[in-house]
Amino acid sequence: MNRIIALITDFGVQDPFVGIMKGVIYRINPNAKIVDLSHGIPNFNVKYAAFILKVSYKYFPKETIFCCVVDPGVGTTRRGIAIKTRNFFFVGPDNGCLSMAALEDGIITCVELKNREFMLPEISTTFHGRDIFAPVSAYLSIGVPITNLGPVVDPQELVRIELPKPTIENGFYEAEVLAIDSFGNIFLNVPCDLFSELIWTKVIIETQDKKLEATVGRTFGDVPLGRLVLLKETSHGYLEIAANQASAKDLLNVKLGDKITIRRTQ
Amino acid sequence: MNRIIALITDFGVQDPFVGIMKGVIYRINPNAKIVDLSHGIPNFNVKYAAFILKVSYKYFPKETIFCCVVDPGVGTTRRGIAIKTRNFFFVGPDNGCLSMAALEDGIITCVELKNREFMLPEISTTFHGRDIFAPVSAYLSIGVPITNLGPVVDPQELVRIELPKPTIENGFYEAEVLAIDSFGNIFLNVPCDLFSELIWTKVIIETQDKKLEATVGRTFGDVPLGRLVLLKETSHGYLEIAANQASAKDLLNVKLGDKITIRRTQ
Amino acid sequence: MNRIIALITDFGVQDPFVGIMKGVIYRINPNAKIVDLSHGIPNFNVKYAAFILKVSYKYFPKETIFCCVVDPGVGTTRRGIAIKTRNFFFVGPDNGCLSMAALEDGIITCVELKNREFMLPEISTTFHGRDIFAPVSAYLSIGVPITNLGPVVDPQELVRIELPKPTIENGFYEAEVLAIDSFGNIFLNVPCDLFSELIWTKVIIETQDKKLEATVGRTFGDVPLGRLVLLKETSHGYLEIAANQASAKDLLNVKLGDKITIRRTQ
Numbered sequence: 071m072n073r074i075i076a077l078i079t080d081f082g083v084q085d086p087f088v089g090i091m092k093g094v095i096y097r098i099n100p101n102a103k104i105v106d107l108s109h110g111i112p113n114f115n116v117k118y119a120a121f122i123l124k125v126s127y128k129y130f131p132k133e134t135i136f137c138c139v140v141d142p143g144v145g146t147t148r149r150g151i152a153i154k155t156r157n158f159f160f161v162g163p164d165n166g167c168l169s170m171a172a173l174e175d176g177i178i179t180c181v182e183l184k185n186r187e188f189m190l191p192e193i194s195t196t197f198h199g200r201d202i203f204a205p206v207s208a209y210l211s212i213g214v215p216i217t218n219l220g221p222v223v224d225p226q227e228l229v230r231i232e233l234p235k236p237t238i239e240n241g242f243y244e245a246e247v248l249a250i251d252s253f254g255n256i257f258l259n260v261p262c263d264l265f266s267e268l269i270w271t272k273v274i275i276e277t278q279d280k281k282l283e284a285t286v287g288r289t290f291g292d293v294p295l296g297r298l299v300l301l302k303e304t305s306h307g308y309l310e311i312a313a314n315q316a317s318a319k320d321l322l323n324v325k326l327g328d329k330i331t332i333r334r335t336q
Numbered sequence: 337m338n339r340i341i342a343l344i345t346d347f348g349v350q351d352p353f354v355g356i357m358k359g360v361i362y363r364i365n366p367n368a369k370i371v372d373l374s375h376g377i378p379n380f381n382v383k384y385a386a387f388i389l390k391v392s393y394k395y396f397p398k399e400t401i402f403c404c405v406v407d408p409g410v411g412t413t414r415r416g417i418a419i420k421t422r423n424f425f426f427v428g429p430d431n432g433c434l435s436m437a438a439l440e441d442g443i444i445t446c447v448e449l450k451n452r453e454f455m456l457p458e459i460s461t462t463f464h465g466r467d468i469f470a471p472v473s474a475y476l477s478i479g480v481p482i483t484n485l486g487p488v489v490d491p492q493e494l495v496r497i498e499l500p501k502p503t504i505e506n507g508f509y510e511a512e513v514l515a516i517d518s519f520g521n522i523f524l525n526v527p528c529d530l531f532s533e534l535i536w537t538k539v540i541i542e543t544q545d546k547k548l549e550a551t552v553g554r555t556f557g558d559v560p561l562g563r564l565v566l567l568k569e570t571s572h573g574y575l576e577i578a579a580n581q582a583s584a585k586d587l588l589n590v591k592l593g594d595k596i597t598i599r600r601t602q
Numbered sequence: 603m604n605r606i607i608a609l610i611t612d613f614g615v616q617d618p619f620v621g622i623m624k625g626v627i628y629r630i631n632p633n634a635k636i637v638d639l640s641h642g643i644p645n646f647n648v649k650y651a652a653f654i655l656k657v658s659y660k661y662f663p664k665e666t667i668f669c670c671v672v673d674p675g676v677g678t679t680r681r682g683i684a685i686k687t688r689n690f691f692f693v694g695p696d697n698g699c700l701s702m703a704a705l706e707d708g709i710i711t712c713v714e715l716k717n718r719e720f721m722l723p724e725i726s727t728t729f730h731g732r733d734i735f736a737p738v739s740a741y742l743s744i745g746v747p748i749t750n751l752g753p754v755v756d757p758q759e760l761v762r763i764e765l766p767k768p769t770i771e772n773g774f775y776e777a778e779v780l781a782i783d784s785f786g787n788i789f790l791n792v793p794c795d796l797f798s799e800l801i802w803t804k805v806i807i808e809t810q811d812k813k814l815e816a817t818v819g820r821t822f823g824d825v826p827l828g829r830l831v832l833l834k835e836t837s838h839g840y841l842e843i844a845a846n847q848a849s850a851k852d853l854l855n856v857k858l859g860d861k862i863t864i865r866r867t868q
Contacts, residue, residue: 074362076355082784083349083615084642086658089608092637093662096606100663101635103367105358110350113785114847126352129466130359131366142847145821195821196844197837200661252348253379289411289461305463312462315380315408340628342621349615369632371624376616392618395732396625397632518614519645555677555727571729578728581646581674 071213073159074103074131078123079139079199080111087197091139091204094190098208107136110252112326114142116167120231121248121257124170125306127158136171137199137207138162145195150183150202151223154216161207163198166231177225184220236260243332247324248308254317256324260309265302272336273300275311277322283335290314298322300332337479339425340369340397344389345405345465346377353463357405357470360456364474373402376518378592380408382433386497387514387523390436391572393424402437403465403473404428411461416449416468417489420482427473429464432497443491450486502526509598513590514574520583522590526575531568538602539566541577543588549601556580564588566598603745605691606635606663610655611671611731612643619729623671623736626722630740639668642784644858646674648699652763653780653789656702657838659690668703669731669739670694677727682715682734683755686748693739695730698763709757716752768792775864779856780840786849788856792841797834804868805832807843809854815867822846830854832864 075095081087088109095102107126111119119140127136141148141163149164155175160168164182183189183202188209193201206219236259237244243265245258270286275298284298293299293314298321301310311318311330324330341361347353354375361368373392377385385406393402407414407429415430421441426434430448449455449468454475459467472485502525503510509531511524536552541564550564559565559580564587567576577584577596590596607627613619620641627634639658643651651672659668673680673695681696687707692700696714715721715734720741725733738751768791769776775797777790802818807830816830825831825846830853833842843850843862856862 074366076359078352078355082642083638084640085783086610086640086654087783089610089637089639090658090661093608093639093658093666096635096637096666097661097663100606103362105355105362106349107355107359108350108352110348122352126356126359129356129363131363134359134362143823146823194837195835196833196842200837251351251353291409291412301462303461305460305466310462340625340632342625344618344621369628371621371628372615373621373625374616374618376614388618392622392625395622395629397629400625400628517617517619557675557678567728569727571726571732576728 072099072101072103073211074105074134075207075211076105076107076130076134076136077109078107078111078119078136079109080113080115080119081109081139083109087199091199094200094204095208098205099212102208102211111140114140116140116142116165117231118249118326119167120170121233123167124174127171127175130158132157133159135159135161135207135210137203138167139199139203140167141165141198144198150198151228152181152183152206152210152216152219153177154179159210159216161203161210164229166229169228169230173230179216180223180225180228181216182220182223185218188214188219233259238264241334245309245330245332247326247328247330250319250326254313254319256311256318256322257306258309258311258330262303262307262309265309267334270334270336274333274335275300275322276331277324277328280322282321284311338365338367338369339477340371340400341473341477342371342373342396342400342402343375344373344377344385344402345375346379346381346385347375347405349375353465357465360466360470361474364471365478368474368477377406380406382406382408382431383497384515384592385433386436387499389433390440393437393441396424398423399425401425401427401473401476402434403469404433405465405469406433407431407464410464416464417494418447418449418472418476418482418485419443420445425476425482427469427476430495432495435494435496439496445482446489446491446494447482448486448489451484454480454485499525504530507600511575511596511598513592513594513596516585516592520579520585522577522584522588523572524575524577524596528569528573528575531575533600536600536602540599540601541566541588542597543590543594546588548587550577604631604633604635605743606637606666607739607743608637608639608662608666608668609641610639610643610651610668611641612645612647612651613641613671615641619731623731626732626736627740630737631744634740634743643672646672648672648674648697649763650781650858651699652702653765655699656706659703659707662690664689665691667691667693667739667742668700669735670699671731671735672699673697673730676730682730683760684713684715684738684742684748684751685709686711691742691748693735693742696761698761701760701762705762711748712755712757712760713748714752714755717750720746720751765791770796773866777841777862777864779858779860779862782851782858786845786851788843788850788854789838790841790843790862794835794839794841797841799866802866802868806865806867807832807854808863809856809860812854814853816843
């Protein structure tokens, strides 16, 4: 058995932290198959990690182990956990970063990481990615049963994160910026299937200090260069504001967590 | 059969897009060998991608599949293509990003990506890297014949990108900035074998607002710290302006596409 | 035999240089197992690379080959070397970047890279990572004996880098900033086992233009959000100044090489 390990952290790619975690994994599983899902989660942003994991996990092979290290509480009393869901495994701190994906896929078993046999001999207070989560993921990858890792935990007791709910009225949406990618595309907390406004063609998008028209469309090339498009069917399932070969983030001057309103004009 | 897949995109490393593509590839080829060639292509810059692919591809094993996703026209009528050349495979949008490398290596077969059997079941309008190019590359990696992917296309019909031609006169070059690396080294559109000025030892390099002397040399250490060197034999085959432990880009204050003139002084 | 190759460079992740090195490695070892240890070493900073390698190498499997390309002297007379230590291999320029880790693990054999048979046919003057260090590492990974690579060198003759020594007096430390990670955590040149001040609970940290109190603690969560903590037992073995979900670097306004003084207040 050689399950894939997918890493998601807020470590960035400047430092050796991710590389060290891979070294630890290879010491346990010399044939490990490791995928970097993302190391660009904004520092300490557990909610962002939970959202990215939720929109990403289902594209991976069955039994992939998602090792998530976005862990501002490292070394405090927060627990480390491993979850087996219907199709996957999730490993990380019990701070909610695993919750959206795991609940969506359906939790089968959850354990608290307590068994020192599956950790590094010395456990630091600041780098559990290296000392606990990487080795646990490596042992899972070679088939160690999840219940060997520690005592079973009631899934009801796990810390959960939920997305903020948008306000949806007739001809009006108040949404929140969940994520912004490196192109400046803006992901909103409105599931596409809640946007049933099939006949809308133009909207006004308003932020704290900007007010711009956007076309409701299907892809970037539906609007002229530099103009805004509100994508109503997206690759991740949430409404997205983009611009054709430009940055919607810069045009609208928004950041994570900002409120955005969308009103129909046509 | 397990051909290597090399990814080149403008996705950056902050977001989960590359990781998701790898998940898709592993679902099709559980033993995939994936190399990140570059995810730092400037956003939407098809010409830059074409140039980087051209100076990189020949260092990879035979039959490597280059999957290039620099695709501002995603979801529009631009085609997706796969190309078999004498030694390699290239997969991506038909916008020219594959053209320089594929033409140099010699095109054997080109197909339009039409066969849905080798794509994800649902195809978004904004992420063909995940839905089309990753799965197609994965199927090629395990030996699916390229002609299974869709109808054959006449290579003459492919979109082509060509490098701008430099102006070369007696004792004078007008060149364009093709690329700038993270050290600030400047790559010019002058093939080294066109720079036959073997006896030149000093030049004046002029940009829009700077005019600096450079030594014609072979490596960074040929000049004092912080000084410019014009490298006449480079690792990539094009003239390069560099500085010894400093940034030529900052010294000359240039950006992509800028014109640079080079005149002999000694 | 298929030893892991761990890459550490100052190439960043924007450019194709690391990807090209991997292509070269795969041509020699089609089943190569390559780990990116770090490509975020500050440009040309050999001392930084040496430090990162020192605090990282021991987490990797035995016989891992560390290929370090932080090489401002590329193409000059500085030598390329390969070192076999008690548990690992190190490949790179003889500028000191390998020295701290190799000396700590214990040098068995050191050779100068001279045998052209284990390099690319054409060797550029500016990219020995591609032309020499990658192929040499690949050949080591498949079991080529290190002494085949070139003549044996006396380890006493290798360029060495040593960390600056801190000044430690009664109730007072003068330290230097060795590294700063992407969270803004500051790593100092004081080995934790020299910080025997077990009863200290509060300190004043002074930089060129800041003077702030910090709590002596074990992890980030030991202090309120945004406040400084002096970590006395760290994951890497050197004193670290951090902040709870904030950047100690920004709070203290420091950069690499700066001096920091630490005085006891409680």
